[in-house]
Structures are given as structure tokens and as C-alpha cells.
Amino acid sequence: DAKTTQPPSMDCAEGRAANLPCNHSTISGNEYVYWYRQIHSQGPQYIIHGLKNNETNEMASLIITEDRKSSTLILPHATLRDTAVYYCIVPMDSNYQLIWGAGTKLIIKP
């Protein structure tokens, strides 16, 4: 089973910041949090990952709480092209696999 829980769906207005939450209360001290997204009918796309410090790249920012039990992916200025299913994943090193939950379906509205 996935180690993360996410809301099934969210809406966001175009141009506004989209904040996608994720709970990972059983995360271990050395486990990273990864975020991917999947636009309809395409392969998943890696967005960002982090351990305990906040991270930012050209696509998004990742805010991880101090206790590391939850995180938030922030798309600072959402566009219609950001409509996708967003997955928060804590990988299992024991089998080198990513266990995908249902993700959050983010719909950006004009």
C-alpha cells in the first residue's frame, strides 16, 4: 500500500497558486518524498523531491513540515496545462519500486 494520502480532487483558478497537500505520517527519517504528475494519456512526469528542507525548481516548490508527516506541492502560477493527476510518493528502497496511490486530480479553470 502507498504510504501517502492525498485528496482525490482539487480545483484552482488559472494564474493562482495551486497548493496540493499530502500526508505521509509513517515516513522514516531517511525517506524522501517525491512528486510526479500525469497529464491525460501521457507517461508520468517527475516534478520535485525532498527530504526535510523546502525545495524549489523551475516547475514547483515543495514544502515539508518540520515533523515530516506532511508536505505541500506548490505550483506558483497555475496554467491550463497544469491540469493533471498529481502523485505524492514515498519510495520503498527494499524493492526499488514506486508505489502509486490514486493521486489528486487537479483541474485548472480559466
Added chain:
Amino acid sequence: DAGVTQSPTHLIKTRGQHVTLRCSPISGHKSVSWYQQVLGQGPQFIFQYYEKEERGRGNFPDRFSARQFPNYSSELNVNALLLGDSALYLCASSLVIGTYGYTFGSGTRLTVV
């Protein structure tokens, strides 16, 4: 640079047949993983290969097999196809094992009739 390429993009097979799906990783990437994605669900892990050796296997029957070649490309084979094998099959590559910022291909859409 070319991304992860998968072939074919679509195919239709009959129950009981065999299928081979192919994947070319990004140049220099030595790790290849395979995932199955049934419509409406997240991907499910099938295999991971690194340096031509199997390093991880998901909960799939023995009808599923894979291999990685010296040039790091990979094949996924499925024997005795069932209707339930209809899915999008995704290949992902990474530079080394143990990092998870994978680059995925666009997938092969397999329909079993």
C-alpha cells in the same frame, strides 16, 4: 537528447497470445523499470533492471518477464495474454538505482480482445 522511447505505441492482441514491448532508456541511464497502469488507477510496479540484472519484482504472475540488454535497452514479455492485461505499459529510466527521479516514456497501450 531523445527521451525514453517505447515501441509500439499501441497494439491489439488476442487472448492467449504473447507480446513483447520494447524500451530504450535515455542515453547513459543504466536503470530501467516497468509499470502497468490500468485505466483509472495509478501505475503498478512490475520490474526493475540495473546493469542487466533484475533488482526488483512486483506482484505479477510468472507470465510476465523482462530482460535488459548490454546497451541498457529492455524488453517486457507477457505470455498467455488475459483480458485483464489490457493496460498502458510504462517504461522509466534513471541514471543509477536507488534514485527515483525517473523519466518515463509515453507508454505502450495494449488491448487484449
